[in-house]
Amino acid sequence: xxxxxxxxxxxxxxxxxxxxxxxxxxxxxxxxxxxxxxxxxxxxxxxxxxxxxxxxxxxxxxxxxxxxxxxxxxxxxxxxxxxxxxxxxxxxxxxxxxxxxxxxxxxxxxxxxxxxxxxxxxxxxxxxxxxxxxxxxxxxxxxxxxxxxxxxxxxxxxxxxxxxxxxxxxxxxxxxx
Numbered sequence: 001x002x003x004x005x006x007x008x009x010x011x012x013x014x015x016x017x018x019x020x021x022x023x024x025x026x027x028x029x030x031x032x033x034x035x036x037x038x039x040x041x042x043x044x045x046x047x048x049x050x051x052x053x054x055x056x057x058x059x060x061x062x063x064x065x066x067x068x069x070x071x072x073x074x075x076x077x078x079x080x081x082x083x084x085x086x087x088x089x090x091x092x093x094x095x096x097x098x099x100x101x102x103x104x105x106x107x108x109x110x111x112x113x114x115x116x117x118x119x120x121x122x123x124x125x126x127x128x129x130x131x132x133x134x135x136x137x138x139x140x141x142x143x144x145x146x147x148x149x150x151x152x153x154x155x156x157x158x159x160x161x162x163x164x165x166x167x168x169x170x171x172x173x174x175x176x177x
Contacts, residue, residue: 006123008111014095022089022098025074027067030086032060054085062086082130107143 031045040063042051051065064085066074075094076085083091096108117123125142133140 006113006115008113010092010111012092013109013111014092015099018095018099019090019092022095024088024090025066025072028065028088030062030064032062037061052085056084056086079130 029047029051031040031047033040040053042049042063042065045051045063047063047065050069051063053061053063055061062085066072066085074085075088075091076083083094087094089095093110096110099108101108123144127142129140
């Protein structure tokens with residue numbers, strides 16, 4: 001949060017179809033340490049031997065176990081500073097990124113800001129570019145948009161959908177009778 005209390009909400013950015021599709025591997029287990037616990041063994045956590053410990057940026061510590069780590073490279077190992085081993089493929093940013101785009105130019109939702117901005121407000125973003133796009137002549141940009149009752153920037157599109165739907169329903173009723 002910045003001094004004005006503006007917070008980017010990064011929860012619920014994935015579609016339900018994404019959250020149904022991406023699940024942790026069979027055999028993954030984790031244990032959330034209670035406040036004040038300073039050391040937890042794999043046995044105390046109810047995990048297989050060889051479990052590991054991970055501390056989130058908020059200070060919460062977990063013990064976790066992935067099966068067959070010697071045979072598989074898991075997502076948190078491929079992107080250690082981006083994906084938590086606790087979330088793995090259930091990380092919503094990963095789910096959104098893996099959603100197939102229909103066109104060569106596309107947008108991927110990163111978060112939502114629920115507060116209103118006033119004229120003259122400044123928004124400062126701290127960005128770490130982790131994936132290069134020069135090798136395939138790609139580009140990245142940031143788009144900040146406003147969403148209203150009927151969708152995004154162009155309210156007429158939502159109204160057009162409703163009008164076309166109503167006309168289609170009218171013609172369908174005419175053909176049935």
